[in-house]
Amino acid sequence: MNTYLDFMENLVSAHAFYIVPVLNSIVSGFRYRSNIPQITNITRTMSYERHHEALRCVLKLIPTASNSLFVSLVRHMPHKRFNSAEQAAYIKNILQVTDYVPVLRKQVLGMVVDQMVQIDAQIQIELDEVDADIEFDVYNLQFDENYDSEDSEPELEDDIDLSDDASVDSDENADIGADTKDDIKEIKYMVRKLDAMMTLCFEFLARHAQDSEATVQNEIFYALVDIFDRAVLKTLKSRYTQFLLFFFCSLNVNVYSEYFLDHLLHHISDSMKPNVTRVAASAYIQSYVARAKFLDSTTIQRVVAALTSWCESYAWQYESQVQNLDCTKHDVFYAVIQAVMYIFCFRWRDLVVTNELEIEEEMEEDISSISYEERQLTHPESGFGSGAPRNWCVGLRNLPRLVMSKFNPLKLCSPGVVQQFAKLARNTHFMYVYPILEKNREIFVPGLGNANLLQTVQSFFPFDPYKLGSSRIFVDNIYFEWIADDEDEEESDSEEEESSDEDVSAGMMSMSISPNPNVHFLQ
Structure with a gap:
């Protein structure tokens, strides 16, 4: 080995022409070797380290x-x-390359994320077409062991046979056709593949967060944000890849998380950006604030205030132009209003003001500035909810006026989010909107439910529960789970509301990230 290294060093020193073929030869050694000669004691890990030494x-x-x-890494x-095994071995090695070639760190991260987004999106497309519960497998990331769970050549998985550890239970799937079994088999392989790749990336990020200097950490974070904008933000079929940024934001909440939130708010408020970008940013900010366990109440209140303030400015500017409801217009407005309602459903406890000074300022507000209709929403004559009224943050003060606007967001936003918002708003003494929902049943909106941008507003929740078996350990402790049972819940006023509440609670726990299968224009 030492003689061969000397030969390569002499070759590239004497003849620059051979740099490219030498690099290609070394990089090819980062691929997974399915067959190791039995006569050698060299493991795959030792082989990889030798190739890294040669590259250095x-x-x-x-x-x-x-x-x-x-160029060689891409090739x-x-x-x-x-x-x-192919995916995991190569990603592990090229991420290791960035440790001693830091100039390539951003490019390599981008290449890895691009690969994962493609696999992630393909998984969601396949899942949309399979109506069956699937238990996913885990790849053990032991590169020195032989990988034979997919009995194909190590290159392609087109004709693989199902192995024992990845088999589908014949009893559970007795009623599933052969084609569906093949689809399930393929999905299981893709999920295992993505899980291994995510684990390696999480480990890479965690290691740099712990051992690297602040300048390196900042470089990685801003690289992740740039990659997010380019490859992830508008890919509405991606479900897991975006958790890399979610995880890294948790490592420095005061800097990284705040920057990411402001970054999304800028996307939303920038009228020069395409609506698809602004709608996607609204979906991300609603899901991020709802699910990021590491966010404090002050930050959540700040985001809600920014969102409602933007909505109020938009309403003052365009409400007079609204004659009839149109599901093809005002997409960003509905996306942002839905974001506020969704955040309220998950984090309403953080939207209650507990500071005495803030409470006094709220009480000093001139009640004459509140219209009769808005007061009926927030203080109906018959009363509503249970327990003592709460003091809500300033950011929610404008919401009754927005709910009652001509835009009628309770009609055009996601029915699941609207129903859960109505339930919690009643139970927490915030608002009582059931009369509006009742009137909305009589309103017909042409094209509602068809393939359009508004449909993506209703069904895209990018930080839905993380279910990849191996890599989820990096997410579980920083993830805010949906709380189905609330101490302030009361019996519904009717059997209809009771049934609706149960359905909505179940829906909030399993919100679908997948847009309408007919919506493809954001891919």
Whole structure:
């Protein structure tokens, strides 16, 4: 090995022409070797380390070879259909390359995320077409062990046979056709593949968060944000890849999380950006604030205030133009209003003001400024809810006026979110909107439910529960789960409301991230 390294060093030093083929030869060694000669004691891990040593030697002699190196890394990237071992081994090695070639860190991260987004989106497309419960497998990431759970060639998974550890129970799927079984088999392989890739990326981020200097951590964070904007934000079929940024924000809440929230708010408020970007940003901010366990009450109140303030400005500017409800217009407004309602459903406890000074300021508000209709919403004559009234943050003060506006968001926003908001708003003494919901039953909106941008507002929740078996350990402790049973819940006023409440609670726990299957224009 040492003799061979000397030979390569001499070769690239004497003849620059050979830098590219030498780099290609080294990088190819980062791929998974399905067969290791039985006569050798060298493991795959030892082989990978030798290739890294060779690459270090070459780059030490020819520092400018880093550009050619990235081209080689891209060239040898396994196709998304290659098996779990191929994907995991290569990603582990190229992430390790960034430790001693930091100039390529952002590019390599982008390449890895692009690969995962493709697999992630394909999983969701397949899941949309399969109506069956699937238990996912875990790849053990032990690279020195032989990987034979997919009995195909290590390159493609088109004709793989189902192995014992990834088999589908014949009794549970007796009524599922052969084609569906093949689809389930393929989904299980893809999920295992993505889970392994996510685990490696989480480990990479966690290691740098712990061992690297602040400048390196900042570089990684801003790289993740740029990659998010480019590859993730408008990919509405991605369910798990975005959790890389979710996790990294939790490592420095005061800096990274605040920046990410402001970044999304800027997307929403920037009228020069396409509506698809602004709607997607609204979906991300609602899901992020609802699910990020590490956010404090002050931050949540600040975000809600920013969202309602934008909505109020929009309403003052455009409400006079609204004659009839149109599901093809005002997409961003409905997306932002839904974001406020969704955040309220998850984090209403954080929207209650507990500071005495803030409470006094709220009480000093001139009651004459509140219209009769708005007062009927917030203080109906017959009363509503249970327990003592709460003092809500300033950001929610404008919500009754927005709910009663001509835009009628309770009609056009997600029915599941609207129903849960109505329930919790009543039970927490915030608002009573059931009369509006009753009137909305009589309103017909042409095109509602068809494939349009508004449909994506209703069904895109990018930080839905994380279910990848191996990598979820990085998310579980920072993730806010839906609380189905609330101490302030009371009996519904009718059997109809009671049934609706049960359905909505179940829906909030399993919100679907997948947009309408007919919606493809944001892909």
